[in-house]
Amino acid sequence: MIVLRQKPFAEILKMIQGYDRILVVGCNGCAGIYQVGGEKQAKVLGMLLEMATRLKGGAVEVKAMTTLRQCDRQIVATTLSPLVEDYEAILSMACGVGVQTLAEVFENMMIIPANDTQFIGMQDSESGTFYELCRACGECILFETAGICPMTRCAKGLLNGPCGGCVDGKCEVPVEVRDENGKVVQTIDQDCAWYLIYDRLKKAGRVDLFRKYRPPRNRAVSGSPRQL
Amino acid sequence: MGEAFSNLMKSIQAGQFVFTGELEPHKSTDLSEVLAWATTLKETGRIVAANVTDNPQSVCTMSSLVASYVVQRETGLETVYQLRTSDRNRLALTSDLLGAAILGLKNVLALTGDHIKKGDIVEALPVFDLDGTQLVELIHRMVYDGKDPAGNELHGPRPQLNIGAAGNPNFEPVEIEVLKLERKAEVGVDFIQTQVVFDVNTALHFLEAAKHINLPILIGVFPPRSYGQADYFSKYVPGVKVPPEFLEQFQRLRTIPDKTERRQRINEYNIEYFTDFIKEVKKQEACKGIHIMAVGYPEVVAPIIENV
Numbered sequence: 001m002i003v004l005r006q007k008p009f010a011e012i013l014k015m016i017q018g019y020d021r022i023l024v025v026g027c028n029g030c031a032g033i034y035q036v037g038g039e040k041q042a043k044v045l046g047m048l049l050e051m052a053t054r055l056k057g058g059a060v061e062v063k064a065m066t067t068l069r070q071c072d073r074q075i076v077a078t079t080l081s082p083l084v085e086d087y088e089a090i091l092s093m094a095c096g097v098g099v100q101t102l103a104e105v106f107e108n109m110m111i112i113p114a115n116d117t118q119f120i121g122m123q124d125s126e127s128g129t130f131y132e133l134c135r136a137c138g139e140c141i142l143f144e145t146a147g148i149c150p151m152t153r154c155a156k157g158l159l160n161g162p163c164g165g166c167v168d169g170k171c172e173v174p175v176e177v178r179d180e181n182g183k184v185v186q187t188i189d190q191d192c193a194w195y196l197i198y199d200r201l202k203k204a205g206r207v208d209l210f211r212k213y214r215p216p217r218n219r220a221v222s223g224s225p226r227q228l
Numbered sequence: 229m230g231e232a233f234s235n236l237m238k239s240i241q242a243g244q245f246v247f248t249g250e251l252e253p254h255k256s257t258d259l260s261e262v263l264a265w266a267t268t269l270k271e272t273g274r275i276v277a278a279n280v281t282d283n284p285q286s287v288c289t290m291s292s293l294v295a296s297y298v299v300q301r302e303t304g305l306e307t308v309y310q311l312r313t314s315d316r317n318r319l320a321l322t323s324d325l326l327g328a329a330i331l332g333l334k335n336v337l338a339l340t341g342d343h344i345k346k347g348d349i350v351e352a353l354p355v356f357d358l359d360g361t362q363l364v365e366l367i368h369r370m371v372y373d374g375k376d377p378a379g380n381e382l383h384g385p386r387p388q389l390n391i392g393a394a395g396n397p398n399f400e401p402v403e404i405e406v407l408k409l410e411r412k413a414e415v416g417v418d419f420i421q422t423q424v425v426f427d428v429n430t431a432l433h434f435l436e437a438a439k440h441i442n443l444p445i446l447i448g449v450f451p452p453r454s455y456g457q458a459d460y461f462s463k464y465v466p467g468v469k470v471p472p473e474f475l476e477q478f479q480r481l482r483t484i485p486d487k488t489e490r491r492q493r494i495n496e497y498n499i500e501y502f503t504d505f506i507k508e509v510k511k512q513e514a515c516k517g518i519h520i521m522a523v524g525y526p527e528v529v530a531p532i533i534e535n536v
Binding site for chain 1: 314318340342343345346354356357358359360361362365366377394396399400404407408410411414415423466467
Protein backbone atom coordinates (compact mmCIF):
# COMPACT_ATOMS: atom_id res chain seq x y z
CA MET A 1 0.00 0.00 0.00
CA ILE A 2 1.00 3.58 -0.51
CA VAL A 3 1.32 5.30 2.85
CA LEU A 4 0.21 8.93 3.06
CA ARG A 5 -0.01 11.70 5.58
CA GLN A 6 -2.12 14.82 5.44
CA LYS A 7 -0.16 18.03 5.04
CA PRO A 8 -0.29 20.59 7.86
CA PHE A 9 -3.64 22.37 7.69
CA ALA A 10 -1.97 25.79 7.42
CA GLU A 11 -0.14 24.63 4.29
CA ILE A 12 -3.39 23.45 2.70
CA LEU A 13 -5.07 26.77 3.56
CA LYS A 14 -2.21 28.65 1.94
CA MET A 15 -2.50 26.64 -1.27
CA ILE A 16 -6.27 27.13 -1.61
CA GLN A 17 -5.96 30.90 -1.15
CA GLY A 18 -7.59 32.75 -4.01
CA TYR A 19 -9.96 29.93 -4.98
CA ASP A 20 -13.59 30.37 -3.97
CA ARG A 21 -15.05 27.11 -5.25
CA ILE A 22 -13.16 23.94 -4.36
CA LEU A 23 -13.85 20.31 -5.07
CA VAL A 24 -12.33 18.09 -2.35
CA VAL A 25 -11.78 14.62 -3.77
CA GLY A 26 -10.93 11.68 -1.57
CA CYS A 27 -9.73 8.31 -2.83
CA ASN A 28 -11.06 4.96 -1.71
CA GLY A 29 -7.82 3.19 -2.65
CA CYS A 30 -4.83 3.24 -0.28
CA ALA A 31 -5.81 6.66 1.15
CA GLY A 32 -9.30 5.42 2.02
CA ILE A 33 -8.12 2.12 3.48
CA TYR A 34 -5.67 3.91 5.76
CA GLN A 35 -8.30 6.56 6.62
CA VAL A 36 -6.22 9.48 5.45
CA GLY A 37 -8.19 10.41 2.37
CA GLY A 38 -11.42 8.42 2.26
CA GLU A 39 -14.99 9.70 2.11
CA LYS A 40 -15.21 10.68 5.77
CA GLN A 41 -11.84 12.46 5.75
CA ALA A 42 -12.81 14.37 2.60
CA LYS A 43 -15.98 15.62 4.26
CA VAL A 44 -14.16 16.61 7.45
CA LEU A 45 -11.44 18.47 5.54
CA GLY A 46 -14.09 20.22 3.44
CA MET A 47 -15.91 21.45 6.56
CA LEU A 48 -12.68 22.58 8.20
CA LEU A 49 -11.74 24.59 5.14
CA GLU A 50 -15.15 26.28 5.11
CA MET A 51 -14.91 27.12 8.80
CA ALA A 52 -11.33 28.38 8.62
CA THR A 53 -12.10 30.58 5.64
CA ARG A 54 -15.20 31.97 7.35
CA LEU A 55 -13.20 32.77 10.49
CA LYS A 56 -10.91 34.89 8.35
CA GLY A 57 -13.92 36.77 7.01
CA GLY A 58 -14.01 35.01 3.66
CA ALA A 59 -16.24 32.42 2.09
CA VAL A 60 -15.43 29.31 0.17
CA GLU A 61 -17.79 26.88 -1.49
CA VAL A 62 -16.67 23.32 -0.96
CA LYS A 63 -18.00 20.03 -2.21
CA ALA A 64 -16.49 16.86 -0.82
CA MET A 65 -16.65 13.49 -2.54
CA THR A 66 -14.54 10.41 -3.26
CA THR A 67 -13.54 8.34 -6.23
CA LEU A 68 -13.00 4.60 -6.25
CA ARG A 69 -9.35 4.99 -7.25
CA GLN A 70 -7.77 8.28 -8.20
CA CYS A 71 -4.93 6.51 -9.99
CA ASP A 72 -7.31 5.37 -12.74
CA ARG A 73 -7.94 7.86 -15.55
CA GLN A 74 -11.23 6.34 -16.65
CA ILE A 75 -12.68 6.21 -13.16
CA VAL A 76 -11.58 9.79 -12.48
CA ALA A 77 -12.93 11.08 -15.80
CA THR A 78 -16.30 9.34 -15.41
CA THR A 79 -16.80 10.32 -11.79
CA LEU A 80 -15.63 13.92 -11.88
CA SER A 81 -16.20 15.24 -15.40
CA PRO A 82 -19.80 16.30 -14.81
CA LEU A 83 -18.75 18.28 -11.72
CA VAL A 84 -15.45 19.97 -12.31
CA GLU A 85 -16.57 22.90 -14.37
CA ASP A 86 -18.46 24.28 -11.36
CA TYR A 87 -15.18 24.54 -9.41
CA GLU A 88 -11.94 26.51 -9.65
CA ALA A 89 -9.65 23.98 -8.03
CA ILE A 90 -9.55 20.34 -6.94
CA LEU A 91 -8.03 19.43 -3.60
CA SER A 92 -6.90 15.84 -3.96
CA MET A 93 -6.68 13.60 -0.92
CA ALA A 94 -4.98 10.80 -2.84
CA CYS A 95 -1.29 10.00 -3.23
CA GLY A 96 0.99 11.76 -5.70
CA VAL A 97 -0.22 9.39 -8.41
CA GLY A 98 -3.84 10.41 -7.85
CA VAL A 99 -2.94 14.10 -7.89
CA GLN A 100 -1.10 13.71 -11.18
CA THR A 101 -3.86 11.62 -12.73
CA LEU A 102 -6.31 14.44 -11.95
CA ALA A 103 -3.89 16.95 -13.43
CA GLU A 104 -3.73 14.97 -16.66
CA VAL A 105 -7.44 14.42 -16.99
CA PHE A 106 -8.39 17.99 -16.06
CA GLU A 107 -5.50 19.89 -17.52
CA ASN A 108 -7.11 23.31 -17.15
CA MET A 109 -7.82 22.89 -13.43
CA MET A 110 -5.53 23.68 -10.52
CA ILE A 111 -4.98 20.42 -8.64
CA ILE A 112 -3.87 20.83 -5.02
CA PRO A 113 -2.35 17.97 -3.01
CA ALA A 114 -3.74 17.59 0.52
CA ASN A 115 -1.31 14.80 1.41
CA ASP A 116 2.39 14.09 1.45
CA THR A 117 3.02 10.67 -0.08
CA GLN A 118 5.37 8.81 2.24
CA PHE A 119 6.32 5.31 1.07
CA ILE A 120 5.20 1.82 0.09
CA GLY A 121 4.58 0.00 3.31
CA MET A 122 2.53 -2.03 5.70
CA GLN A 123 0.58 -1.09 8.79
CA ASP A 124 0.74 -2.97 12.04
CA SER A 125 -2.94 -2.83 12.86
CA GLU A 126 -2.31 -3.24 16.59
CA SER A 127 0.12 -0.36 17.07
CA GLY A 128 -0.99 1.63 14.07
CA THR A 129 2.64 2.07 13.00
CA PHE A 130 3.44 2.16 9.30
CA TYR A 131 6.64 0.45 8.13
CA GLU A 132 8.36 1.09 4.82
CA LEU A 133 9.04 -2.25 3.16
CA CYS A 134 9.58 -1.75 -0.57
CA ARG A 135 11.29 0.88 -2.72
CA ALA A 136 10.00 -0.39 -6.05
CA CYS A 137 13.58 -0.85 -7.28
CA GLY A 138 12.50 -3.05 -10.17
CA GLU A 139 14.90 -5.91 -9.39
CA CYS A 140 13.45 -7.96 -6.57
CA ILE A 141 16.00 -10.06 -4.69
CA LEU A 142 13.73 -11.12 -1.83
CA PHE A 143 14.32 -14.79 -2.65
CA GLU A 144 18.01 -14.40 -1.86
CA THR A 145 17.36 -12.39 1.28
CA ALA A 146 14.75 -14.49 3.05
CA GLY A 147 11.91 -12.11 2.30
CA ILE A 148 13.62 -9.08 3.87
CA CYS A 149 14.41 -6.20 1.53
CA PRO A 150 17.90 -4.79 2.12
CA MET A 151 17.31 -2.01 -0.41
CA THR A 152 14.64 -0.64 1.91
CA ARG A 153 15.40 -1.92 5.37
CA CYS A 154 19.20 -1.49 5.35
CA ALA A 155 19.84 2.23 5.92
CA LYS A 156 22.62 2.06 3.32
CA GLY A 157 20.74 -0.19 0.89
CA LEU A 158 23.70 -2.59 0.82
CA LEU A 159 23.71 -5.76 -1.22
CA ASN A 160 26.66 -7.33 0.58
CA GLY A 161 25.91 -6.47 4.19
CA PRO A 162 25.91 -6.25 7.10
CA CYS A 163 28.26 -3.30 7.48
CA GLY A 164 30.47 -2.51 10.45
CA GLY A 165 27.72 -0.34 11.89
CA CYS A 166 25.73 -3.40 12.97
CA VAL A 167 26.14 -4.03 16.69
CA ASP A 168 24.23 -6.74 18.55
CA GLY A 169 21.93 -7.05 15.57
CA LYS A 170 21.03 -3.35 15.60
CA CYS A 171 21.68 -0.72 12.92
CA GLU A 172 23.95 2.25 13.62
CA VAL A 173 21.25 4.54 12.24
CA PRO A 174 18.00 4.67 14.20
CA VAL A 175 14.70 5.19 12.40
CA GLU A 176 13.62 8.81 12.61
CA VAL A 177 9.92 9.34 13.09
CA ARG A 178 8.99 12.80 11.81
CA ASP A 179 5.93 14.94 12.29
CA GLU A 180 4.00 16.49 9.40
CA ASN A 181 6.47 19.41 9.35
CA GLY A 182 9.42 17.08 8.84
CA LYS A 183 10.72 17.52 12.39
CA VAL A 184 12.12 14.43 14.11
CA VAL A 185 9.86 13.60 17.05
CA GLN A 186 11.20 10.15 17.93
CA THR A 187 14.16 7.93 17.12
CA ILE A 188 13.77 4.18 17.34
CA ASP A 189 16.56 1.59 17.26
CA GLN A 190 16.06 -0.69 14.31
CA ASP A 191 17.17 -4.21 13.58
CA CYS A 192 19.99 -4.59 11.09
CA ALA A 193 18.29 -5.98 7.97
CA TRP A 194 21.35 -8.06 7.04
CA TYR A 195 21.57 -9.52 10.51
CA LEU A 196 17.93 -10.64 10.18
CA ILE A 197 18.63 -11.98 6.70
CA TYR A 198 21.56 -14.05 7.95
CA ASP A 199 19.53 -15.39 10.84
CA ARG A 200 16.64 -16.49 8.64
CA LEU A 201 18.82 -17.94 5.90
CA LYS A 202 20.82 -19.87 8.47
CA LYS A 203 17.64 -21.35 9.91
CA ALA A 204 16.52 -22.25 6.38
CA GLY A 205 19.84 -23.98 5.70
CA ARG A 206 20.66 -21.43 2.96
CA VAL A 207 23.77 -19.63 4.23
CA ASP A 208 25.01 -20.05 0.64
CA LEU A 209 22.55 -17.33 -0.39
CA PHE A 210 23.97 -15.01 2.27
CA ARG A 211 27.57 -15.79 1.34
CA LYS A 212 26.97 -15.13 -2.35
CA TYR A 213 28.62 -11.99 -3.72
CA ARG A 214 26.02 -9.69 -5.20
CA PRO A 215 27.35 -7.42 -7.97
CA PRO A 216 26.26 -3.78 -8.24
CA ARG A 217 22.67 -3.13 -9.20
CA ASN A 218 21.74 -1.83 -12.59
CA ARG A 219 20.45 1.53 -11.39
CA ALA A 220 19.02 2.24 -14.83
CA VAL A 221 16.26 -0.27 -14.04
CA SER A 222 14.91 2.03 -11.34
CA GLY A 223 15.67 5.30 -13.13
CA SER A 224 12.68 7.63 -13.24
CA PRO A 225 10.36 8.05 -15.01
CA ARG A 226 9.53 4.44 -15.79
CA GLN A 227 6.87 2.92 -18.06
CA LEU A 228 5.63 -0.60 -18.54
CA MET B 229 47.08 -13.08 -4.26
CA GLY B 230 47.44 -10.31 -6.85
CA GLU B 231 50.55 -8.56 -8.04
CA ALA B 232 52.42 -6.37 -5.56
CA PHE B 233 52.57 -2.76 -6.71
CA SER B 234 53.07 -1.04 -3.38
CA ASN B 235 55.85 -1.29 -0.83
CA LEU B 236 53.19 -2.43 1.63
CA MET B 237 52.17 -5.36 -0.55
CA LYS B 238 55.76 -6.17 -1.50
CA SER B 239 56.71 -6.30 2.19
CA ILE B 240 53.76 -8.57 2.99
CA GLN B 241 54.61 -10.88 0.10
CA ALA B 242 58.25 -10.93 1.23
CA GLY B 243 57.06 -12.32 4.55
CA GLN B 244 57.76 -9.24 6.65
CA PHE B 245 55.52 -8.41 9.61
CA VAL B 246 54.35 -4.95 8.58
CA PHE B 247 53.13 -1.84 10.36
CA THR B 248 50.82 0.76 8.90
CA GLY B 249 49.93 4.07 10.50
CA GLU B 250 47.05 6.48 10.20
CA LEU B 251 46.75 10.09 9.02
CA GLU B 252 43.62 12.18 9.41
CA PRO B 253 43.20 15.30 7.29
CA HIS B 254 40.88 17.84 8.93
CA LYS B 255 38.15 20.13 7.68
CA SER B 256 40.90 22.46 6.68
CA THR B 257 43.12 23.56 3.82
CA ASP B 258 46.13 23.09 6.09
CA LEU B 259 47.93 19.74 6.08
CA SER B 260 50.90 20.74 8.24
CA GLU B 261 49.88 18.59 11.24
CA VAL B 262 49.27 15.60 8.99
CA LEU B 263 52.62 16.08 7.28
CA ALA B 264 54.41 16.38 10.63
CA TRP B 265 52.84 13.10 11.83
CA ALA B 266 53.65 11.43 8.51
CA THR B 267 57.27 12.50 8.92
CA THR B 268 57.35 11.02 12.43
CA LEU B 269 55.89 7.75 11.15
CA LYS B 270 58.40 7.69 8.31
CA GLU B 271 61.27 8.28 10.73
CA THR B 272 60.39 5.16 12.73
CA GLY B 273 61.77 3.29 9.75
CA ARG B 274 59.24 0.53 10.35
CA ILE B 275 55.92 2.05 9.25
CA VAL B 276 55.73 0.93 5.65
CA ALA B 277 52.61 2.96 4.76
CA ALA B 278 49.97 5.13 6.38
CA ASN B 279 46.25 5.25 5.74
CA VAL B 280 44.75 8.60 4.84
CA THR B 281 41.17 8.75 6.07
CA ASP B 282 38.25 9.67 3.83
CA ASN B 283 35.59 11.66 5.69
CA PRO B 284 35.89 9.48 8.79
CA GLN B 285 32.61 8.90 10.65
CA SER B 286 31.09 10.87 7.75
CA VAL B 287 32.60 14.10 9.04
CA CYS B 288 33.57 16.09 5.96
CA THR B 289 37.32 16.71 5.68
CA MET B 290 39.91 17.40 3.00
CA SER B 291 39.90 14.96 0.07
CA SER B 292 41.82 11.80 0.96
CA LEU B 293 43.01 11.55 -2.63
CA VAL B 294 44.70 14.93 -2.52
CA ALA B 295 46.01 14.46 1.01
CA SER B 296 47.46 11.04 0.10
CA TYR B 297 49.31 12.57 -2.83
CA VAL B 298 50.65 15.51 -0.82
CA VAL B 299 51.85 13.19 1.96
CA GLN B 300 53.73 10.99 -0.50
CA ARG B 301 55.22 13.98 -2.31
CA GLU B 302 56.26 15.90 0.81
CA THR B 303 57.36 13.11 3.13
CA GLY B 304 58.08 10.09 0.94
CA LEU B 305 55.83 7.95 3.17
CA GLU B 306 53.69 5.57 1.15
CA THR B 307 49.97 5.99 1.71
CA VAL B 308 46.89 3.80 1.79
CA TYR B 309 44.29 5.97 0.13
CA GLN B 310 40.96 5.37 1.86
CA LEU B 311 37.91 5.59 -0.38
CA ARG B 312 34.28 5.37 0.72
CA THR B 313 31.24 4.58 -1.37
CA SER B 314 28.95 6.61 0.88
CA ASP B 315 29.74 9.85 -0.92
CA ARG B 316 30.45 8.81 -4.52
CA ASN B 317 28.73 6.88 -7.27
CA ARG B 318 30.67 4.56 -9.57
CA LEU B 319 31.55 7.34 -12.01
CA ALA B 320 33.07 9.48 -9.28
CA LEU B 321 34.90 6.48 -7.81
CA THR B 322 36.37 5.52 -11.19
CA SER B 323 37.45 9.10 -11.92
CA ASP B 324 39.15 9.41 -8.55
CA LEU B 325 40.89 6.05 -8.97
CA LEU B 326 42.26 7.06 -12.37
CA GLY B 327 43.51 10.21 -10.69
CA ALA B 328 45.06 8.17 -7.89
CA ALA B 329 46.98 6.14 -10.45
CA ILE B 330 48.58 9.16 -12.12
CA LEU B 331 49.40 10.66 -8.72
CA GLY B 332 51.45 7.57 -7.93
CA LEU B 333 49.24 6.13 -5.20
CA LYS B 334 49.70 2.38 -4.86
CA ASN B 335 47.26 1.30 -2.16
CA VAL B 336 43.57 1.94 -1.87
CA LEU B 337 41.34 0.84 1.00
CA ALA B 338 37.83 0.17 -0.31
CA LEU B 339 35.27 1.15 2.30
CA THR B 340 31.52 1.47 2.47
CA GLY B 341 31.80 4.17 5.12
CA ASP B 342 29.57 5.26 7.95
CA HIS B 343 26.08 6.46 7.19
CA ILE B 344 25.83 10.18 6.40
CA LYS B 345 23.60 10.59 9.45
CA LYS B 346 26.58 9.76 11.68
CA GLY B 347 28.49 12.77 10.39
CA ASP B 348 28.31 16.55 10.34
CA ILE B 349 26.37 17.25 7.12
CA VAL B 350 23.40 15.02 7.84
CA GLU B 351 21.07 16.44 5.20
CA ALA B 352 23.28 15.24 2.33
CA LEU B 353 22.26 12.40 0.02
CA PRO B 354 23.78 9.09 1.17
CA VAL B 355 25.06 7.70 -2.15
CA PHE B 356 25.92 4.00 -1.59
CA ASP B 357 25.68 3.26 -5.32
CA LEU B 358 28.14 0.48 -4.41
CA ASP B 359 29.17 -1.12 -1.17
CA GLY B 360 32.76 -1.73 -0.07
CA THR B 361 32.86 -5.24 -1.57
CA GLN B 362 31.57 -4.00 -4.91
CA LEU B 363 34.21 -1.25 -4.81
CA VAL B 364 36.88 -3.95 -4.44
CA GLU B 365 35.52 -5.55 -7.61
CA LEU B 366 35.47 -2.20 -9.43
CA ILE B 367 39.14 -1.53 -8.59
CA HIS B 368 40.14 -5.08 -9.45
CA ARG B 369 38.55 -4.74 -12.85
CA MET B 370 40.37 -1.44 -13.50
CA VAL B 371 43.73 -2.87 -12.45
CA TYR B 372 43.56 -6.32 -14.03
CA ASP B 373 41.16 -5.94 -16.96
CA GLY B 374 41.75 -2.28 -17.78
CA LYS B 375 37.99 -1.71 -17.78
CA ASP B 376 35.61 0.68 -16.08
CA PRO B 377 32.49 -0.63 -14.26
CA ALA B 378 30.50 -0.72 -17.52
CA GLY B 379 33.23 -2.62 -19.34
CA ASN B 380 34.52 0.40 -21.27
CA GLU B 381 38.23 0.29 -21.93
CA LEU B 382 40.59 2.46 -19.91
CA HIS B 383 43.33 4.06 -21.98
CA GLY B 384 46.95 4.52 -21.01
CA PRO B 385 48.85 2.37 -18.55
CA ARG B 386 46.62 0.38 -16.20
CA PRO B 387 46.32 1.69 -12.66
CA GLN B 388 48.74 -0.08 -10.35
CA LEU B 389 46.83 -0.31 -7.14
CA ASN B 390 46.81 -2.84 -4.36
CA ILE B 391 43.36 -3.25 -2.91
CA GLY B 392 42.64 -3.30 0.78
CA ALA B 393 39.36 -3.76 2.59
CA ALA B 394 38.15 -3.56 6.15
CA GLY B 395 37.44 -6.36 8.59
CA ASN B 396 35.85 -6.19 12.00
CA PRO B 397 37.07 -8.75 14.55
CA ASN B 398 34.57 -7.36 17.07
CA PHE B 399 31.58 -8.42 14.98
CA GLU B 400 29.38 -11.01 16.59
CA PRO B 401 28.83 -13.68 15.50
CA VAL B 402 32.26 -13.89 13.89
CA GLU B 403 31.01 -16.25 11.17
CA ILE B 404 29.11 -13.36 9.54
CA GLU B 405 32.32 -11.34 9.36
CA VAL B 406 34.17 -14.32 7.92
CA LEU B 407 31.52 -14.83 5.21
CA LYS B 408 31.90 -11.14 4.33
CA LEU B 409 35.67 -11.57 4.05
CA GLU B 410 35.13 -14.60 1.80
CA ARG B 411 33.08 -12.37 -0.53
CA LYS B 412 35.83 -9.75 -0.55
CA ALA B 413 38.44 -12.41 -1.29
CA GLU B 414 36.29 -13.67 -4.17
CA VAL B 415 36.31 -10.27 -5.86
CA GLY B 416 40.05 -9.74 -5.52
CA VAL B 417 41.04 -7.96 -2.33
CA ASP B 418 44.80 -8.02 -1.57
CA PHE B 419 44.86 -7.26 2.15
CA ILE B 420 42.60 -6.61 5.13
CA GLN B 421 42.99 -3.91 7.76
CA THR B 422 40.75 -4.29 10.75
CA GLN B 423 38.70 -2.11 13.03
CA VAL B 424 40.34 -1.34 16.36
CA VAL B 425 40.65 -4.33 18.69
CA PHE B 426 41.52 -4.03 22.37
CA ASP B 427 40.79 -7.56 23.50
CA VAL B 428 43.49 -9.99 22.41
CA ASN B 429 41.16 -12.98 22.55
CA THR B 430 38.75 -11.26 20.18
CA ALA B 431 41.61 -10.72 17.74
CA LEU B 432 42.85 -14.31 18.08
CA HIS B 433 39.37 -15.76 17.61
CA PHE B 434 38.90 -13.70 14.45
CA LEU B 435 42.29 -14.61 12.99
CA GLU B 436 41.63 -18.29 13.60
CA ALA B 437 38.15 -18.09 12.04
CA ALA B 438 39.48 -16.26 8.98
CA LYS B 439 42.70 -18.15 8.34
CA HIS B 440 41.22 -20.40 5.61
CA ILE B 441 40.64 -17.32 3.44
CA ASN B 442 44.41 -16.86 3.08
CA LEU B 443 44.26 -13.09 3.13
CA PRO B 444 46.96 -11.03 4.84
CA ILE B 445 45.30 -9.41 7.83
CA LEU B 446 46.59 -6.32 9.61
CA ILE B 447 45.02 -6.03 13.03
CA GLY B 448 44.00 -2.51 14.06
CA VAL B 449 45.15 -1.17 17.42
CA PHE B 450 44.69 2.18 19.10
CA PRO B 451 46.75 2.95 22.20
CA PRO B 452 44.64 5.60 23.94
CA ARG B 453 46.30 8.67 25.43
CA SER B 454 43.82 9.00 28.25
CA TYR B 455 40.97 7.32 30.09
CA GLY B 456 38.63 9.56 28.09
CA GLN B 457 39.83 8.13 24.78
CA ALA B 458 39.56 4.53 25.98
CA ASP B 459 36.11 5.22 27.37
CA TYR B 460 35.07 6.84 24.09
CA PHE B 461 35.93 3.66 22.19
CA SER B 462 34.08 1.58 24.72
CA LYS B 463 30.94 3.70 24.62
CA TYR B 464 30.69 5.27 21.19
CA VAL B 465 32.57 3.30 18.54
CA PRO B 466 30.17 0.67 17.19
CA GLY B 467 31.11 -2.82 18.25
CA VAL B 468 34.49 -2.07 19.83
CA LYS B 469 34.84 -3.92 23.10
CA VAL B 470 37.35 -2.54 25.56
CA PRO B 471 38.24 -5.10 28.27
CA PRO B 472 37.15 -3.94 31.75
CA GLU B 473 40.64 -4.44 33.21
CA PHE B 474 42.08 -2.14 30.54
CA LEU B 475 39.54 0.57 31.37
CA GLU B 476 40.08 0.07 35.10
CA GLN B 477 43.82 0.51 34.71
CA PHE B 478 43.28 3.77 32.86
CA GLN B 479 40.87 4.86 35.56
CA ARG B 480 43.58 4.25 38.18
CA LEU B 481 46.20 6.06 36.13
CA ARG B 482 44.03 9.14 35.65
CA THR B 483 44.14 9.75 39.42
CA ILE B 484 47.91 10.38 39.37
CA PRO B 485 48.06 14.11 40.18
CA ASP B 486 51.35 14.97 38.49
CA LYS B 487 50.72 15.43 34.78
CA THR B 488 54.17 14.35 33.61
CA GLU B 489 54.14 11.25 35.77
CA ARG B 490 50.59 10.42 34.69
CA ARG B 491 51.51 10.64 31.03
CA GLN B 492 54.63 8.61 31.62
CA ARG B 493 52.69 5.82 33.37
CA ILE B 494 49.98 5.79 30.68
CA ASN B 495 52.67 5.51 28.02
CA GLU B 496 54.32 2.65 29.89
CA TYR B 497 51.04 0.81 30.28
CA ASN B 498 50.18 1.24 26.59
CA ILE B 499 53.62 0.02 25.56
CA GLU B 500 53.37 -3.01 27.82
CA TYR B 501 49.77 -3.84 26.92
CA PHE B 502 50.11 -3.50 23.17
CA THR B 503 53.53 -5.17 23.04
CA ASP B 504 52.00 -8.25 24.67
CA PHE B 505 48.93 -7.97 22.44
CA ILE B 506 50.95 -7.79 19.24
CA LYS B 507 53.29 -10.61 20.29
CA GLU B 508 50.25 -12.83 20.74
CA VAL B 509 48.45 -11.99 17.49
CA LYS B 510 51.72 -12.19 15.55
CA LYS B 511 51.84 -15.92 16.27
CA GLN B 512 48.73 -16.42 14.13
CA GLU B 513 49.50 -17.26 10.55
CA ALA B 514 46.81 -14.96 9.11
CA CYS B 515 48.19 -11.93 10.94
CA LYS B 516 50.69 -10.22 8.66
CA GLY B 517 50.93 -6.94 10.46
CA ILE B 518 49.47 -4.23 12.63
CA HIS B 519 47.57 -1.14 11.67
CA ILE B 520 48.42 1.27 14.46
CA MET B 521 45.97 4.13 14.66
CA ALA B 522 47.54 6.26 17.40
CA VAL B 523 47.53 9.56 15.54
CA GLY B 524 50.06 12.03 16.96
CA TYR B 525 51.22 9.72 19.78
CA PRO B 526 54.91 9.14 18.98
CA GLU B 527 55.84 8.29 22.59
CA VAL B 528 54.33 4.83 22.23
CA VAL B 529 54.33 4.03 18.52
CA ALA B 530 58.09 3.64 18.10
CA PRO B 531 58.68 1.66 21.34
CA ILE B 532 55.81 -0.76 20.61
CA ILE B 533 57.16 -1.42 17.13
CA GLU B 534 60.69 -1.93 18.46
CA ASN B 535 59.49 -4.33 21.16
CA VAL B 536 57.76 -6.70 18.80
